[in-house]
Amino acid sequence: MNFRRLLDIAQSLKASLVVVGILSIAFLIFSLLVGMPPIGYVLIVGFVAVPTLLYVGRSIRADTNKLTDARFLLVLCASILVMLPVIQAVPYGRAHSNPPITGEPQWSSPRTRELMARACFGCHSNEVEYPSYASVAPISWVVEAHVAEGREKVNYSEFDQRQRGADETIEVIQEGSMPPAYYTRFGRHPEAKLTSAELQELIDGLRATPGLSED
Numbered sequence: 001m002n003f004r005r006l007l008d009i010a011q012s013l014k015a016s017l018v019v020v021g022i023l024s025i026a027f028l029i030f031s032l033l034v035g036m037p038p039i040g041y042v043l044i045v046g047f048v049a050v051p052t053l054l055y056v057g058r059s060i061r062a063d064t065n066k067l068t069d070a071r072f073l074l075v076l077c078a079s080i081l082v083m084l085p086v087i088q089a090v091p092y093g094r095a096h097s098n099p100p101i102t103g104e105p106q107w108s109s110p111r112t113r114e115l116m117a118r119a120c121f122g123c124h125s126n127e128v129e130y131p132s133y134a135s136v137a138p139i140s141w142v143v144e145a146h147v148a149e150g151r152e153k154v155n156y157s158e159f160d161q162r163q164r165g166a167d168e169t170i171e172v173i174q175e176g177s178m179p180p181a182y183y184t185r186f187g188r189h190p191e192a193k194l195t196s197a198e199l200q201e202l203i204d205g206l207r208a209t210p211g212l213s214e215d
């Protein structure tokens with residue numbers, strides 16, 4: 001197949017290429033806003049691209065001028081509609097684990113713990129409350145990835161073991177880098193959005209709790 005032939009094909013699929021472009025950008029923006037893990041990009045793009053490209057390849061080899069925008073878009077829509085239920089069967093993100101609590105910091109007061117639980121336990125504890133949408137892929141993958149990564153950095157429910165990230169607790173709150181922006185986006189988790197008075201109260205409480213800052 002030569003370059004001219006490729007150009008001809010692109011010409012006959014102009015509208016399709018525009019639709020693919022728009023869908024890709026929309027998917028990318030959505031994924032970035034919710035903090036999609038790499039597996040999400042690979043699986044979703046893969047499940048749509050592979051059948052669509054197989055169809056295009058077959059049509060080109062058959063060389064019957066059957067490759068039209070209408071047919072291409074039909075195959076694309078069908079791939080998307082099939083992909084959505086198929087990805088629900090992926091096991092990743094379905095466990096909703098909450099291992100036993102083996103130890104917590106010696107919180108300076110119940111209020112300190114309460115504020116930490118509101119803002120941070122959604123990812124850094126073994127008391128994660130999984131919302132109903134956490135059962136629907138690809139959002140379930142997003143939640144699973146954030147909880148797994150958060151617990152790996154610091155798990156305030158396993159404070160009997162050394163938690164490497166713990167001494168940065170106060171720092172990340174002061175910087176405003178935790179909780180991550182995506183956590184409270186789209187009106188999600190309003191309880192985690194602390195007022196400036198609550199933030200100050202939390203920081204004071206954490207200063208009086210051992211093991212949560214570098215000094």
Ligand code: HEC
Pocket residue numbers: 116119120121122123124145146147149150153154165166168169170172173178179180183
């Ligand atoms: C949506 C889940 C989520 C929530 C809620 C959350 N974190 Fe995190 N946290 C993460 C993830 C993911 C990482 C690792 C990636 C990163 O550093 O951005 C992390 C990293 C950290 C680290 C390690 C930083 C480092 O540089 O090693 C600390 C400390 C931390 N978080 C504290 C907190 C505190 C304190 C809160 C509450 C005010 C909080 N996090 C809320 C997901 C979360």
